[in-house]
Amino acid sequence: MVGLSVPAEVTAILLDIEGTTTPIAFVKDILFPYIKENVQEYLQTHWEEEECRQDVSLLRKQAEEDAHLDGAVPIPTAFGDGVDDLQQTIQAVVENVRWQMSLDRKTTALKQLQGHMWRAAFTAGHVKGEFFADVVPAVRKWKAAGMKVYVYSSGSIEAQKLLFGHSTEGDILELFDGHFDTKIGHKVESESYRKIADSIGCSTKNILFLTDITLEASAAEEADVHVAVVVRPGNAGLTDDEKTNYQLISSFSELRLPSAT
Numbered sequence: 001m002v003g004l005s006v007p008a009e010v011t012a013i014l015l016d017i018e019g020t021t022t023p024i025a026f027v028k029d030i031l032f033p034y035i036k037e038n039v040q041e042y043l044q045t046h047w048e049e050e051e052c053r054q055d056v057s058l059l060r061k062q063a064e065e066d067a068h069l070d071g072a073v074p075i076p077t078a079f080g081d082g083v084d085d086l087q088q089t090i091q092a093v094v095e096n097v098r099w100q101m102s103l104d105r106k107t108t109a110l111k112q113l114q115g116h117m118w119r120a121a122f123t124a125g126h127v128k129g130e131f132f133a134d135v136v137p138a139v140r141k142w143k144a145a146g147m148k149v150y151v152y153s154s155g156s157i158e159a160q161k162l163l164f165g166h167s168t169e170g171d172i173l174e175l176f177d178g179h180f181d182t183k184i185g186h187k188v189e190s191e192s193y194r195k196i197a198d199s200i201g202c203s204t205k206n207i208l209f210l211t212d213i214t215l216e217a218s219a220a221e222e223a224d225v226h227v228a229v230v231v232r233p234g235n236a237g238l239t240d241d242e243k244t245n246y247q248l249i250s251s252f253s254e255l256r257l258p259s260a261t
């Protein structure tokens, strides 16, 4: 059977979510519209809560860093106690979130708010995490073979846990040994992969990273992480060079672990 041999030194598999474990359509057609449709009401309802205050404060700091970008939406601090001031500030946050999402930004500030907003949808059972059919059986097999399995996504750790904890396959959080998000660094920066290896307590050479994005694969490779690019229905196409330069898999079942015959 055709497959990709996992190098013997690999002891941990690191998984991207969107486009790797989970269809891009689930994120773009279900998770993201939920944010766009509910952000205004969410802010109105939770504005006085500490968690929401921290989310807004992080978004405001991000907006200051983004001030030089085309179309950037600033978030003013409310000057007075007036209802109009408050409504203007909330409206600015809503527009900032929608602007960031129109560009599919992966800022920690945006991802943190999204994670908090999805909590209600997942815990009430309105949304369930979706995975490609090969994902859960393969992860179970890897775990049974003694492999450690981690998740590294731009989605916040809280959002990752909601997705795996409330999924069409039930609560499968126990399958994962740990989670990483952009707080450790961005996925296109090789330093992030060195920090992940440090945090796991292994060498970068002991990790195999599976992702749909070649910029992420390239950053990981630069840090000596093994990579395979995952080709899934609905993912962006790869160039001929990308197809030549990376090991490609279209299902997790194609991975052959060192001990397997």
Ligand SMILES: CSCCC(=O)C(=O)COP(=O)(O)O
Pocket (backbone or CB within 6 Å): 016, 017, 018, 019, 027, 031, 106, 111, 114, 152, 153, 154, 155, 156, 159, 160, 163, 187
């Ligand atoms: C519940 S995870 C949310 C997915 C998300 O917001 C995202 O940006 C996914 O990015 P990835 O790094 O997994 O491709």
Ligand SMILES: [Mg+2]
Pocket (backbone or CB within 6 Å): 016, 017, 018, 019, 020, 211, 212, 213
């Ligand atoms: Mg991805």
